[in-house]
Each structure stands twice: as structure tokens, then as C-alpha cells.
Amino acid sequence: MFEKFKFLGKMSIERVLFSFENEPIVFICKNKSGIRYICINTGYGYEPSWLLARSSKRTIIKMLRDEISVLEAMAESLYDIVFIHETEGEIRCERLPFTSIDEKELPDANEKLQNGNISDYIQQLENEEISKDYVCSRKEKMIINEVFTAPESSIIDYDNYCKSKKMGQIKSFIEYAEG
Amino acid sequence: MSNSYKNVPDEMCVMIDNLPIEQPITGIVYRVSKSGIIDEGTFDNTYCEMLNGTTGLKKDLSEPGTYSTSVYLTPDSCFKFINFLAKKHRDKYPSPAVIFGEICYSDGRAQLTTERIQNYPEPVHVDWWIYTGKESEVAKRFNYYVAGE
Numbered sequence: 001m002f003e004k005f006k007f008l009g010k011m012s013i014e015r016v017l018f019s020f021e022n023e024p025i026v027f028i029c030k031n032k033s034g035i036r037y038i039c040i041n042t043g044y045g046y047e048p049s050w051l052l053a054r055s056s057k058r059t060i061i062k063m064l065r066d067e068i069s070v071l072e073a074m075a076e077s078l079y080d081i082v083f084i085h086e087t088e089g090e091i092r093c094e095r096l097p098f099t100s101i102d103e104k105e106l107p108d109a110n111e112k113l114q115n116g117n118i119s120d121y122i123q124q125l126e127n128e129e130i131s132k133d134y135v136c137s138r139k140e141k142m143i144i145n146e147v148f149t150a151p152e153s154s155i156i157d158y159d160n161y162c163k164s165k166k167m168g169q170i171k172s173f174i175e176y177a178e179g
Numbered sequence: 180m181s182n183s184y185k186n187v188p189d190e191m192c193v194m195i196d197n198l199p200i201e202q203p204i205t206g207i208v209y210r211v212s213k214s215g216i217i218d219e220g221t222f223d224n225t226y227c228e229m230l231n232g233t234t235g236l237k238k239d240l241s242e243p244g245t246y247s248t249s250v251y252l253t254p255d256s257c258f259k260f261i262n263f264l265a266k267k268h269r270d271k272y273p274s275p276a277v278i279f280g281e282i283c284y285s286d287g288r289a290q291l292t293t294e295r296i297q298n299y300p301e302p303v304h305v306d307w308w309i310y311t312g313k314e315s316e317v318a319k320r321f322n323y324y325v326a327g328e
Contacts, residue, residue: 042265108262
């Protein structure tokens, strides 16, 4: 579906969370590096358009549990939102901070998944192990440990925490480790 | 001679007529009216929508469901679909609506999609093949559905 955009990596749909008339509307894509994107097909059959947000496992699980809406989950992404759309017959791609996306391109902000048939997927995500192959320095290990063992309230802001320590790579690792 | 379904090729009409349907669906169903209007066109099958450009979707032309009108046994998916559309589509379709009404046996054939396709992702999706000429009768039996009714 998104092969044209090499920066996304080779993506495949990991799980369709909501479909309509057999068209995936909300779904999770995963690339070969294990990075997950929350994807919304906001155009259906009218005008093709998709929003993709690179997301952590933690955020995805909150969305699956209906603790946050799908759009709130996208807004939590530490990365620019990928906006793919068809304009004048050509598929185009933009990368924008969530707050810069035109309101008209967004779906209802409060819509939650409310899908009762995804407990197996939640379980699968929860059971995934953190990569053991990552080699990091002592300081990095310390920060990672702090982030992974912090209470939920402080974890939410771990991106800023990493940024404050000028540890951008750590932020990337945590995103990677969380899948 | 097979029944006729709007714009459906003859060979597919035969296939639809001969589909084994164990539990024909009748009773109340729900559908999204993209235009917010209830008229004959509201019940165009997906293939018709592909022909007239109402949808840009490219569906499998060998699958009988492509020639059906999609309806649901519950309204939830219809509301959710509308809410996940980008707001810009409201410029073209300002008032998409969830509508509801009854399927009668004489309108055509109707089948729970999972009866034909076991792993179909929407357990309450119904394929409804409406006989040509029945569309206006069908439209008269449908009305707007308000959430919580």
C-alpha cells in the first residue's frame, strides 16, 4: 500500500482494528525494523488519503484499551505524522507535526476503537520482549532503565525526559524497543 | 432465466441467484447514506458506485459481494465509519447519515457475509442483492437513524 515511500520501510498490515465494507479504516502497520504505525484511512472511496503515526507499543495499547481516542494516540507520536493523499491524480506524501495538519484532514478527535475482539492483539503486544541486541553505554542503560521502571505518570513524558538529557538516540531506542 | 440486479453483468446475476444461502437475512438493517439522502440511488450496489464514480474503490469483480449493497445488522460500524472520515469530505457530503429499514424477502437476496466468507472481518456485514425495479420500494421503507434510538 505504501511501497512508494521508501522511508517507511517495507510495511505490512499487522492488524486491522476497524474496517468498513471490507476496507481497512484503522489499522496497524509494521515495517521490517519492527516499527509500528497507527494508520487511518480518512478518504475511503472518496479521495484516497491516509494518516500514519509512528507509535510506541505503550500508546497503541492505550488506544486498543480505549483509554485514548485514535487521534489522541496519533498526537502522542514523537515523530512527524505521515500524510499520504491523492492530489490531481498523483499520490503525494507529506511529513508534518501533528499540530500542523489541517483540521479538515483529520477525523473526529474523540472517536475510540471500541473493538471488543482485540484482546489477543493486546496480549501479543504486552508479551513482546524488548530487544536484547541493543548495545548501549552505561549512561544510556541508566536512562533506559529509569524510563522503563518509572511510574506511569512520569513515563508518559519520557520523550521530553530524553530530550532534556540530549539523548535523542535513547528516545529512538525506546521507541524501537517498544515496537 | 435469472433475476436482474442493477448494472450487474448477466453471468454474475446467475451466480448471485445460485448462491447457496442457508439463512437469508430479513428484518432491520443499517446503512450509511453518504449524501444524507434516501432515494433509489442510496441503495446502489458497490459495482454501480464504481461505474458512476461515487467510489474510487477497486473491488474484486469475481466476488459476488462486489455486486451487493452493503448493510449492517447493527448501526455501530456505520457511525464509526462516518466519524473516521476526514472532515474535508463534509464539503462534498455535508450530512452523511446512518439510515435504517427493513429487508423483505421479495426485495432480492441477502446473506450475512461471514456465511460465504468465513474470515470476513465484519461479523455484522450483510450483502444485499436488490432486484432491479425494487429500489424505490426499498427506499420508502428506510428512515434516518438517530444514535441511541
